Amino acid sequence: MKDRLIVALDTDDGEEIDWLFGTLMDNVRWFKMGFQAFSTLGMEAFPWFKQNGHKVFVDLKFHDIPNTVARDVGMMTKHGANMINMHASGGLEMMQAARDSADDAAYEADIPRPTLLGVTVLTSMDETNFQQNFGSERELTKQVVYLAQLAQEAGLDGVVASPLEIEPLRKACGDNFLIVTPGIRPKWAESNDQRRITTPAEAINKGADYIVVGRPIIEADDPLEAAEMILDEMREG
Ligand code: C5P
Numbered sequence: 001m002k003d004r005l006i007v008a009l010d011t012d013d014g015e016e017i018d019w020l021f022g023t024l025m026d027n028v029r030w031f032k033m034g035f036q037a038f039s040t041l042g043m044e045a046f047p048w049f050k051q052n053g054h055k056v057f058v059d060l061k062f063h064d065i066p067n068t069v070a071r072d073v074g075m076m077t078k079h080g081a082n083m084i085n086m087h088a089s090g091g092l093e094m095m096q097a098a099r100d101s102a103d104d105a106a107y108e109a110d111i112p113r114p115t116l117l118g119v120t121v122l123t124s125m126d127e128t129n130f131q132q133n134f135g136s137e138r139e140l141t142k143q144v145v146y147l148a149q150l151a152q153e154a155g156l157d158g159v160v161a162s163p164l165e166i167e168p169l170r171k172a173c174g175d176n177f178l179i180v181t182p183g184i185r186p187k188w189a190e191s192n193d194q195r196r197i198t199t200p201a202e203a204i205n206k207g208a209d210y211i212v213v214g215r216p217i218i219e220a221d222d223p224l225e226a227a228e229m230i231l232d233e234m235r236e237g
């Protein structure tokens with residue numbers, strides 16, 4: 001389970017990142033850098049995380065014209081990102097360009113290509129605000145599946161989605177398509193702004209390949225104890 005938990009380092013405080021990493025490094029293999037951590041640590045983060053065999057998920061959710069996203073993804077690949085995401089709503093061409101660029105950059109650097117993920121519909125949205133925000137008549141789950149199929153067609157390895165959508169995603173995209181799920185809340189944690197949530201055990205039970213957890217761990221009084229409790233719950237699942 002240690003290989004399937006990704007801890008979101010959602011802070012721009014370098015000392016806090018340092019402390020969290022030191023505290024969790026023996027129990028957690030994957031760390032996620034969003035904009036806050038990335039703008040604090042920069043490219044030096046890659047060798048820093050990797051020195052002890054840790055893996056880095058660059059969660060910058062790229063969404064731009066194909067040429068720009070291809071360059072962004074190529075740059076992150078060259079520096080050693082293990083997982084990179086982009087908004088699937090950026091479209092087929094954008095995702096294909098990203099895949100080609102990651103292939104080329106990994107080949108040139110002689111390193112494995114990072115896992116590429118499409119973000120479907122953010123887990124902070126429920127049915128009502130999805131329809132309001134996008135003016136869409138389509139059900140949220142249908143939109144998630146539609147975007148996942150587009151990501152698969154473009155050559156991405158998987159998607160970021162809510163654990164609540166795993167079943168339809170598996171049906172549409174098969175067992176080898178990765179499903180990475182944020183929106184994870186153990187019973188003892190607050191839901192914060194996340195809406196489409198499940199517990200760690202439920203997410204694993206439903207078939208999530210990786211779960212992403214931020215605040216329930218990094219804002220806990222004892223982050224190591226919180227991570228261990230979550231890993232235990234994952235094992236139960
Ligand atoms: O603190 P929490 O556990 O809600 O953190 C979830 C993390 O996953 C955050 O870093 C958030 O940006 C990220 N994420 C998400 N929903 C997505 C994609 C990424 O919550 N669809």
